[in-house]
Amino acid sequence: MAPQQTHRSGFAALIGRPNVGKSTLLNQLTGEKLAIVSPKPQTTRNRILGVVTRPEGQVAFLDTPGIHQAKGELNRYMVDIALQAVDDVDLVLFVVEPTGGEKPEVGPGNRFILERLQKAGKPTFLIINKIDTVPKPVLLPLIELYRNEFPFAEVVPISAKDDDGVEQLFKAVLQHMPEGDPLFPEDVLTDQAEKTLVAEYIREQVLRHCRQEIPYSTAVLVDFFDESEREPPPGTPPGKLAGLIRIAASIYVERDSQKAIIIGKQGQMLKTIGTDARKAIQRLLGAHVYLSLRVRVEPRWSERPEGLKKLGYE
Numbered sequence: 001m002a003p004q005q006t007h008r009s010g011f012a013a014l015i016g017r018p019n020v021g022k023s024t025l026l027n028q029l030t031g032e033k034l035a036i037v038s039p040k041p042q043t044t045r046n047r048i049l050g051v052v053t054r055p056e057g058q059v060a061f062l063d064t065p066g067i068h069q070a071k072g073e074l075n076r077y078m079v080d081i082a083l084q085a086v087d088d089v090d091l092v093l094f095v096v097e098p099t100g101g102e103k104p105e106v107g108p109g110n111r112f113i114l115e116r117l118q119k120a121g122k123p124t125f126l127i128i129n130k131i132d133t134v135p136k137p138v139l140l141p142l143i144e145l146y147r148n149e150f151p152f153a154e155v156v157p158i159s160a161k162d163d164d165g166v167e168q169l170f171k172a173v174l175q176h177m178p179e180g181d182p183l184f185p186e187d188v189l190t191d192q193a194e195k196t197l198v199a200e201y202i203r204e205q206v207l208r209h210c211r212q213e214i215p216y217s218t219a220v221l222v223d224f225f226d227e228s229e230r231e232p233p234p235g236t237p238p239g240k241l242a243g244l245i246r247i248a249a250s251i252y253v254e255r256d257s258q259k260a261i262i263i264g265k266q267g268q269m270l271k272t273i274g275t276d277a278r279k280a281i282q283r284l285l286g287a288h289v290y291l292s293l294r295v296r297v298e299p300r301w302s303e304r305p306e307g308l309k310k311l312g313y314e
């Protein structure tokens, strides 16, 4: 009789400084567009759980906000969330990008995180992402520097963008999961409610189109989500969008000047944001979407606990 293959399952947290590519890696691992990706730092606010299910095991990934030394309420909140994630998991994936060019370095930001991870005492992988951006000879000394700072269980160089090394990484992660049955049904990809994803998709388009002018303290709340006509009529061919979902959402900024930028000349910018967000949301929800957006000003919301609470960051 063939020996039964061991099934493993558990949780892994992606931790790292802003913009190192955690969301890109999560998307690559799950094969779905779950976390939002933008060229601007600080786009991941909430914990997004992506689940990868294979015959040999299941890994649930937590994506966390980029950790940095905290200033202000919003930043403190984000650091707290990132560190809480570490307590809940079987394995920490500490993601960095090659820094220092020809003279590789760890840097104070990464050292700050490593100090926290020392205290957490969890098995930790070092993932060096974006290896497509540096010549290979730089990698060995960089790995050496990191190994001197922390007893990593494994060091895995990857390019999340080019899908280079990601499969090897997954296999190694699985080996560090405890033996056990699957934690989630096979078709579960994320625990994020659809409404939260819709808000994230809208926010992604705001950041994409107004990158230069709009800071990360932009929040989106879904005010209205009507799926009473969501089900396509009987006899609709599979894959055809036939149902309709009506969504109204508000984009919150902190200043009138930011509101004017998002609305744009004769409302043109808001229209572009709405069109692009609607297309992405239609793909996500598999139905036609009627999307109505408004822009509201909530002064200094990201610095006040009440402001954070009102916009869903508790």
Ligand SMILES: Nc1nc2c(ncn2[C@@H]2O[C@H](COP(=O)(O)OP(=O)(O)OP(=O)(O)O)[C@@H](O)[C@H]2O)c(=O)[nH]1
Binding pocket: 016, 017, 018, 019, 020, 021, 022, 023, 024, 025, 036, 037, 038, 039, 040, 041, 042, 043, 044, 064, 065, 066, 129, 130, 131, 132, 133, 158, 159, 160, 161, 162
């Ligand atoms: N060249 C290169 N760029 C990458 C790679 N992975 C991610 N990026 C880019 O790096 C930027 C940041 O990626 P994200 O995935 O949003 O980073 P993040 O760590 O989730 O960022 P936060 O949400 O701000 O914490 C984007 O412009 C990505 O396209 C990679 O392997 N190579």
